[in-house]
Amino acid sequence: MTLTLRSLAFATTAMALALPAAAQTAWDMPTPYGDTVFHTQNILSFADDVREATGGQLDITVHSAGSLFGHPEIKDAVRRGLAPIGEILLSRLANENPVFEADSIPFLADSYADAQALWDASRPAVEELLAEQGLTLLYAVPWPGQSLYLTEEVTDPAELQGVAFRAYNTATEELANILGMVPTQVEAGDIPTAFATGRVSAMMTSPSTGVSSQAWDYTNVYIDVNAWLPKNVVFVNTEALNALPEDQRAALLEAAATAEARGWEMSASETEVQIAELENNGMTIVQPSEALSAALAAAGETMTAAWLERAGEQGAAIVEAYQAAQ
Numbered sequence: 647m648t649l650t651l652r653s654l655a656f657a658t659t660a661m662a663l664a665l666p667a668a669a670q671t672a673w674d675m676p677t678p679y680g681d682t683v684f685h686t687q688n689i690l691s692f693a694d695d696v697r698e699a700t701g702g703q704l705d706i707t708v709h710s711a712g713s714l715f716g717h718p719e720i721k722d723a724v725r726r727g728l729a730p731i732g733e734i735l736l737s738r739l740a741n742e743n744p745v746f747e748a749d750s751i752p753f754l755a756d757s758y759a760d761a762q763a764l765w766d767a768s769r770p771a772v773e774e775l776l777a778e779q780g781l782t783l784l785y786a787v788p789w790p791g792q793s794l795y796l797t798e799e800v801t802d803p804a805e806l807q808g809v810a811f812r813a814y815n816t817a818t819e820e821l822a823n824i825l826g827m828v829p830t831q832v833e834a835g836d837i838p839t840a841f842a843t844g845r846v847s848a849m850m851t852s853p854s855t856g857v858s859s860q861a862w863d864y865t866n867v868y869i870d871v872n873a874w875l876p877k878n879v880v881f882v883n884t885e886a887l888n889a890l891p892e893d894q895r896a897a898l899l900e901a902a903a904t905a906e907a908r909g910w911e912m913s914a915s916e917t918e919v920q921i922a923e924l925e926n927n928g929m930t931i932v933q934p935s936e937a938l939s940a941a942l943a944a945a946g947e948t949m950t951a952a953w954l955e956r957a958g959e960q961g962a963a964i965v966e967a968y969q970a971a972q
């Protein structure tokens with residue numbers, strides 16, 4: 647008995663010596679998109695960077711593809727503290743405030759330089775709106791430019807009339823309506839099923855999502871319209887952030903800045919690669935006809951005007967700052 651107690655005491659002392667002083671924090675991180683998507687890859691690297699910088703004390707487990715919370719639930723889950731950190735498509739918050747959907751207006755910002763200028767102009771407002779909900783913005787990364795996926799090439803925009811269109815936010819719904827298409831909201835992970843069951847037969851998304859959802863299985867033509875670069879944002883529950891020891895908080899913020907820069911580079915450098923992948927898998931890559939370009943440009947102007955009206959002074963200030971930076 648005495649011996650056992652003594653060895654137990656010894657074991658306990660040895661364990662205490664082996665354990666670092668600070669308690670470990672384990673965070674679950676819900677994200678909407680699959681593991682092969684560059685945004686998720688970037689988040690996995692972000693989690694690795696945080697683990698490394700904190701000596702394993704802040705351990706983020708990524709739950710991708712909506713496996714912990716569905717895309718529509720992620721923001722509220724983090725706001726309510728059910729998960730401390732998460733990722734969403736920023737423009738999914740358009741119903742809360744038009745500021746969130748500035749990046750989804752066709753042709754307002756359709757290059758990486760413009761997308762960066764628009765983000766610089768809108769970031770303070772986005773940060774403030776999230777802060778009001780107890781959320782701290784960590785970083786944002788754009789998807790590559792959004793282009794059209796169709797079963798057959800369309801040169802006359804009238805041919806789009808009545809086409810069942812896969813939408814992913816209110817801006818894509820609005821665009822479909824302006825072009826006479828019939829929009830249905832479908833999560834990225836549900837795209838193959840929505841096409842296979844005939845719920846939709848066209849979409850506008852990045853070459854990245856075209857590849858991750860194997861668009862060649864149900865569409866044949868990619869029309870390279872490259873109309874806007876919508877962003878994903880990563881944010882954290884502010885109380886959870888403030889509860890971290892100072893050094894862990896600093897490590898998290900530094901890893902976020904690194905992830906933002908890395909994500910923009912990943913996005914830009916995979917655009918051409920993923921278009922080539924669509925082509926290698928049998929899709930025809932075409933440029934839009936003049937008539938289609940004109941119809942899309944007109945839709946962009948209509949949507950810009952409607953957005954400016956909805957977004958009021960705050961929207962005008964964002965566009966002014968954006969244009970001044972161009």
Ligand code: PCA
Pocket residue numbers: 735789790814833834850851852853854855876
């Ligand atoms: N992929 C996401 C959002 C934008 C994009 O390129 C999607 O299609 O749902």
